[in-house]
Amino acid sequence: MNMKKNAAPPESLSFRKMSPHERVTTLLEEIGVPLSEGKWFESQHPPVERANQWIENAVGYFSIPLGFADHFVIDGIRRRIPLAVEETSIIAAASAAAKWIQQFGEITTSAQLGENIGQIQFPSVSDARAAQEKIQLRSDDILSFANETVPGLVSRGGGFNRLEVRILERGFPFQTSMLVVHLFCDTKDAMGANLINQACEIVSASIAHLIGEEVGLRIVSNLADECRVTARITLRNIDPALAIRIEEASRFAELDPYRATTHNKGIMNGIDGILIATGNDWRAVEAGAHAYAARSGSYQPLSIWRTDGEGTLEGNLDIPMSLGTVGGVTRTHPSAALCLKLLDVKSARELARIVGAVGLVQNLAALRALCGDGIVAGHMRLHVSNIALGSEASETELPLLKTRLENLFQDQKRISALDARNILSLMRGGR
Amino acid sequence: MNMKKNAAPPESLSFRKMSPHERVTTLLEEIGVPLSEGKWFESQHPPVERANQWIENAVGYFSIPLGFADHFVIDGIRRRIPLAVEETSIIAAASAAAKWIQQFGEITTSAQLGENIGQIQFPSVSDARAAQEKIQLRSDDILSFANETVPGLVSRGGGFNRLEVRILERGFPFQTSMLVVHLFCDTKDAMGANLINQACEIVSASIAHLIGEEVGLRIVSNLADECRVTARITLRNIDPALAIRIEEASRFAELDPYRATTHNKGIMNGIDGILIATGNDWRAVEAGAHAYAARSGSYQPLSIWRTDGEGTLEGNLDIPMSLGTVGGVTRTHPSAALCLKLLDVKSARELARIVGAVGLVQNLAALRALCGDGIVAGHMRLHVSNIALGSEASETELPLLKTRLENLFQDQKRISALDARNILSLMRGGR
Numbered sequence: 001m002n003m004k005k006n007a008a009p010p011e012s013l014s015f016r017k018m019s020p021h022e023r024v025t026t027l028l029e030e031i032g033v034p035l036s037e038g039k040w041f042e043s044q045h046p047p048v049e050r051a052n053q054w055i056e057n058a059v060g061y062f063s064i065p066l067g068f069a070d071h072f073v074i075d076g077i078r079r080r081i082p083l084a085v086e087e088t089s090i091i092a093a094a095s096a097a098a099k100w101i102q103q104f105g106e107i108t109t110s111a112q113l114g115e116n117i118g119q120i121q122f123p124s125v126s127d128a129r130a131a132q133e134k135i136q137l138r139s140d141d142i143l144s145f146a147n148e149t150v151p152g153l154v155s156r157g158g159g160f161n162r163l164e165v166r167i168l169e170r171g172f173p174f175q176t177s178m179l180v181v182h183l184f185c186d187t188k189d190a191m192g193a194n195l196i197n198q199a200c201e202i203v204s205a206s207i208a209h210l211i212g213e214e215v216g217l218r219i220v221s222n223l224a225d226e227c228r229v230t231a232r233i234t235l236r237n238i239d240p241a242l243a244i245r246i247e248e249a250s251r252f253a254e255l256d257p258y259r260a261t262t263h264n265k266g267i268m269n270g271i272d273g274i275l276i277a278t279g280n281d282w283r284a285v286e287a288g289a290h291a292y293a294a295r296s297g298s299y300q301p302l303s304i305w306r307t308d309g310e311g312t313l314e315g316n317l318d319i320p321m322s323l324g325t326v327g328g329v330t331r332t333h334p335s336a337a338l339c340l341k342l343l344d345v346k347s348a349r350e351l352a353r354i355v356g357a358v359g360l361v362q363n364l365a366a367l368r369a370l371c372g373d374g375i376v377a378g379h380m381r382l383h384v385s386n387i388a389l390g391s392e393a394s395e396t397e398l399p400l401l402k403t404r405l406e407n408l409f410q411d412q413k414r415i416s417a418l419d420a421r422n423i424l425s426l427m428r429g430g431r
Numbered sequence: 432m433n434m435k436k437n438a439a440p441p442e443s444l445s446f447r448k449m450s451p452h453e454r455v456t457t458l459l460e461e462i463g464v465p466l467s468e469g470k471w472f473e474s475q476h477p478p479v480e481r482a483n484q485w486i487e488n489a490v491g492y493f494s495i496p497l498g499f500a501d502h503f504v505i506d507g508i509r510r511r512i513p514l515a516v517e518e519t520s521i522i523a524a525a526s527a528a529a530k531w532i533q534q535f536g537e538i539t540t541s542a543q544l545g546e547n548i549g550q551i552q553f554p555s556v557s558d559a560r561a562a563q564e565k566i567q568l569r570s571d572d573i574l575s576f577a578n579e580t581v582p583g584l585v586s587r588g589g590g591f592n593r594l595e596v597r598i599l600e601r602g603f604p605f606q607t608s609m610l611v612v613h614l615f616c617d618t619k620d621a622m623g624a625n626l627i628n629q630a631c632e633i634v635s636a637s638i639a640h641l642i643g644e645e646v647g648l649r650i651v652s653n654l655a656d657e658c659r660v661t662a663r664i665t666l667r668n669i670d671p672a673l674a675i676r677i678e679e680a681s682r683f684a685e686l687d688p689y690r691a692t693t694h695n696k697g698i699m700n701g702i703d704g705i706l707i708a709t710g711n712d713w714r715a716v717e718a719g720a721h722a723y724a725a726r727s728g729s730y731q732p733l734s735i736w737r738t739d740g741e742g743t744l745e746g747n748l749d750i751p752m753s754l755g756t757v758g759g760v761t762r763t764h765p766s767a768a769l770c771l772k773l774l775d776v777k778s779a780r781e782l783a784r785i786v787g788a789v790g791l792v793q794n795l796a797a798l799r800a801l802c803g804d805g806i807v808a809g810h811m812r813l814h815v816s817n818i819a820l821g822s823e824a825s826e827t828e829l830p831l832l833k834t835r836l837e838n839l840f841q842d843q844k845r846i847s848a849l850d851a852r853n854i855l856s857l858m859r860g861g862r
Contacts (some may be wrong), residue, residue, distance in 0.1 A: 016488060020479045024490045041491035042479050048451045051496040053820055055516065056523035056813075057447060059455045059499060060472035062515040062708055062766050063492035065482040084493040085486065086760045087712060092487035119690060123679040152849030168686040178686060194807065194814060198845045201805040217680050217801045223692035248554040249648050255599040255609060257722055258550060261654035265718035272714055277493055281518060283703055286714075287696035290721030291688055294730040299722045327848075329517045332820055335493050370648045374632040376625065382487075383625060389484055389763055414629045417758075418583030 015070045015080070016095065023068065027080070031341055040334045041066060054329060066277060066335070067091045068342075069270075071098040074107050074357040081358055082339040083273030089382040090269050090362065097365035105235035107361065109353035115161060115184040115226040116322055118196040120204045121216035124170075128177035131211040132165040135181060138210060139163050142203055146183055149199040158188040160199065181207060184226060189348040191281060191324035196220040222287045224322035225295075229356035231317040233364060243307035245371035246364075250315075253301035263301045263363070264293055267317065270362030274355050278343070279329040279336030285355075288320040303363050317360040321352040380409055391420040397427060446501045446511070447526065454499065458511070462772055471765045472497060485760060497708060497766070498522040499773075500701075502529035505538050505788040512789055513770040514704030519817050520810045521700050521793065528796035536666040538792065540784035546592065546615040546657040547753055549627040551635045552647035555601075559608035562642040563596040566612060569641060570594050573634055577614055580630040589619040591630065612638060615657060620779040622712060622755035627651040653718045655753035656726070660787035662748040664795060674738035676802035677795075681746075684732035694732045694794070695724055698748065701793030705786050709774070710760040710767030716786075719751040734794050748791040752783040811840055822851040828858060 015023060024038040040046065051058040069081040069091050083091055101107055125131050135142070139162075146160040153159055160183050168178040183203070185196055200218035208215040235243070253263035268286060275282040293300050303317040324330055325348045331337050345351045369375050376383055384405045393401045404423045409415045446454060455469040471477065482489040500512040500522050514522055532538055556562050566573070570593075577591040584590055591614050599609040614634075616627055631649035639646040666674070684694035699717060706713040724731050734748040755761055756779045762768050776782045800806050807814055815836045824832045835854045840846045 020483050020489050020491060023488065027490065038491075040494070043476055043491075045474055045476070045494045048473050051494075051498070052451050053816060054519060055496045055498045055514075055521070056519075057454065057498040057501060057526065058451050058496055058522075059458065060451060060469075060474075060497055061494035062497040062770075063471070063476045063764075064495055064515075064707070065486045065489060066491055066493040067482070067486045067488040068490060070488060083486075084495075086707075086710060086764070088485060088487075090486070091489075095488065117689065119693075121680075121683050121690070123676075123683065149845050150847065152847045155849075166687075168683075170682070170686070178683060180683075180687060180689075182689070194817070195847070197805070198807045201807055202844055216676065217683060217690070218805055219693060219801055221689040221693050222696045223689045245554075245647065249552075251601070252552050252554065252599075252609060252611075252648060255601070256597075256611060257726070258548065258611075258613070258652040258654045259552070259648070261718045261722040262550075262650060262652050264722075265653045265714050268714045268718065276495070276517075279517060283696050283699045283717075286717040287692045287699065287721065290718065291692040291695075291725070291730045294722070294725030295688070297728045299725040327821065328817075333494075333517070339493075370650055374628070374649055376629045376632055383629075385484060386625070386759075390758065413633055414580050416581065416583045416626070418586075 015068070027068065027342055031344070033338070033341065037334070037338060040338060046334055064276065069094040069098065071095050071102055072357070072361065073102050074354055075109055079343065079354065081274055081354070082277035082342060083270065084276040085269065085273040087269065088386050089379045090273065092382060093365035093369060093379070094270055094358070094362050097361050097368060100368070101233055101235065101361065104238050105233065107231060107233050107357050109229060109231045109357050111229045111349045111353050112227060114186060114349060116187050116192050116196055116224055117221040117226065118183040118185060118200040118219070119221050120181040120183070120200050120207060120218050122179040122208070122211070122213045123216040124176040125179045125211070125213050126176050128167045128179050131179055131213060132167060134211050135165045135207060142207060145206060146199045146203050149202050150195050153188060153195060156188050158186040160185045179213070189325045190327040191284070191322055192327070193220045193284070222284045222322070223291045224288045224320040225292055227320055227322045229319060229321045229352045231353070231356040231360040233315045233360055235313045237311050238313060240307070240309060240311045242368070242371060243311060243313040244309065246305050246313060246367045247307045249367050249371055250301065250305035254304070257299040260293065260299050260301045264290065266366040267302055267359040267363045270358040271355055274358050275323065277336065277339040278351065279333050280323045281328065284322060288322060292320050303360055305367065315360055315364060317356055317363070319356060319359065321355055323352055323355065324348050325351055377413070381406065384409060384415065387415060387417055387420050390417055391424055393424055397424065400427060446499070458499065458773055462775070464769065464772065468765070468769060471769060477765055495707065500525040500529065502526050502533055503788070503792065504533050505785055506540055510774065510785065512705055512785070513708035513773060514701065515707040516700065516704040518700065520813045521704065523813060524796035524800060524810070525701055525789070525793050528792050528799060531799070532664055532666065532792065535669050536664065538662060538664050538788050540660060540662045540788050542660045542780045542784050543658060545617060545780060547618050547623050547627055547655055548652040548657065549614040549616060549631040549650070550652050551612040551614070551631050551638060551649050553610040553639070553642070553644045554647040555607040556610045556642070556644050557607050559598045559610050562610055562644060563598060565642050566596045566638060573638060576637060577630045577634050580633050581626050584619060584626060587619050589617040591616045610644070620756045621758040622715070622753055623758070624651045624715070653715045653753070654722045655719045655751040656723055658751055658753045660750060660752045660783045662787040662791040664746045664791055666744045668742050669744060671738070671740060671742045673802060674742060674744040675740065677736050677744060677798045678738045680798050680802055681732065681736035685735070688730040691724065691730050691732045695721065697797035698733055698790040698794045701789040702786055705789050706754065708767065708770040709782065710764050711754045712759065715753060719753060723751050734791055736798065746791055746795060748787055748794070750787060750790065752786055754783055754786065755779050756782055808844070812837065815840060815846065818846060818848055818851050821848055822855055824855055828855065831858060
């Protein structure tokens, strides 16, 4: 659902306060989809036979909670973001951070041209330089042949554009080198792993013949570092002390892999949520993102935050993002198709930019909570709710249990599952 | 469902050939759960109100396909593995690899004691050595205080065992150091992020007072490198040439981050699947795994494969694995609870070992396909099925479309969405 900035329909103001069914109705009405489609979110799985076609040994489905983060304005366009995720507070935190950004600044994004990489390995090559030259001399022919395997993609303006021949030294005691050919492919609106695997498998035999060496693996690389998005958040006139604490949190991640891991995990909390909701392969993006974070030789945060010390804060995210709006289950899964319709994206690149923005907003949301009261204190109500749900309380016991847990938290600054059990047994004892 | 090795019930032989409903019935009967529980897999979401308590702005659920990989024998115990995943061929490949292992070798696993890390940051400390000493001198008191915040965990034999004080040099032009206290916590059967966050928030004020410095972040680290599992697969008397190709595939990943990323992504295909199915936080495990892969300064594969050249192949996986069998949605989500029951695990550690084994089997499955006919050719039928499903074919058109696509693949070694469209329009033209 695109809405012009500042032109959000009035009902969006209370999206948070709606019942789930009112939210579904609102979302579907905005894009003119029959309300009956809401069943895929609200009650029903797709037919089990479908699951049995998508995967093997299917028994059906696993229901991941799905919600929509609100208040996002990305590159001037207002959007609600579908997130499929089991963790409490991710959506609340993202919505609150997005609202904060709307008030004090903006989110802008950009995307690279976007080439995915196919790898063809020649494990053991005696004269690697000579083989490299031979392949480079015939690179036009190799690319043409590769493009013959993807006629549909070429007709849509995509295809294989260039190649690289890399020599990897095997080192002592080996007397040969490993040779790796990278085929770069613009996969357009598909993630394209299958197209690339197929092309690599077909052209590899001809390259092997050309250089007289045996071929090894032929497969896409998930380190899609030529297919990146950047997102930037700028905030002005915020509390300078908070901005400084956020910069210090960023510097902590820059100095320490133990912190960088969790910093990046916070980014992926949002990114995986929208990837799953749109039917994309989150493992591919996870692997590419974290490996890219390690490119300098030390594992680094994917985003950096800096302040001028006077209330301006800027965060920049740079992350590989290979995904699709066609292919896989993006169009065949009714909920993924519906989420894509609700996002109203025209291309994979547009989706990739939104995903990058979601990652950076989620990151800011976590840093803001961590640099304020702390993550537990900041999300006290959600924390209480989680502990209450984990107890054996019935639906009728839940409200009172939550109230008592909140009071206890105010008193002693902490609560545990044990507290919930104790309160519950007191409640059931009639006291 | 535990079954002694070689004592698998006869129906397991045809698990692959059952209908999804027969699979559900078989699984539930084996553990004596009412067949009505199958509705959570087969047709129905949990109540929408539940989603609205787990997350915020909920509209309901997203259905991820759920299947069970078969033929796993891990540490001598036969198991079927629940995997929630949208990608074709993951479950088929895992089952086939597990069957291969059953025939030619075995999978063994082990787990470390398992301590999770809480971090307390002091961003800017002028005399870091003095502060470090002060904290170390009072470490017993700090740990006692931390344990007071987690009485339930302590009563179950867990809790905070030790601490470390790390000094991070901020470098030019800074004149101060960053000080980071690591609190190590045995979280028992919980993943424990909230417990750790809460303890860090509470004790941080006392440490800040002790050293007279301002506190920064207080939060769990997802680089859970003191909480690792290892898995080993040994195969004997397999085709020596295939074993050598698999070692070469491993060496490729050891030499090249572009390959290591995809190698590890293949491991996580299985790991994320079982994590989601058991209600665990897969982003935390993803982040920890990939950051751990980067610990040496170059991004490395999480598993290494070696052969003796005579048909023995051994693979070893070493991966951080922080997860829970209690807490989060593990027990409150009916499908997660059911998957945990079906796995019949007694502790988080046992689950972690299974998850490690699944990752390594999934890795072997991918390498075996890649070192054989190739990933596309090896999964030709699944590839065909995927392309057919992505076309606009009706359920009645699908079988003929698939047959024609398979024939085309045999002829030209490749097929595309364009081929499916062409065949479909020929079919509809009555030819």
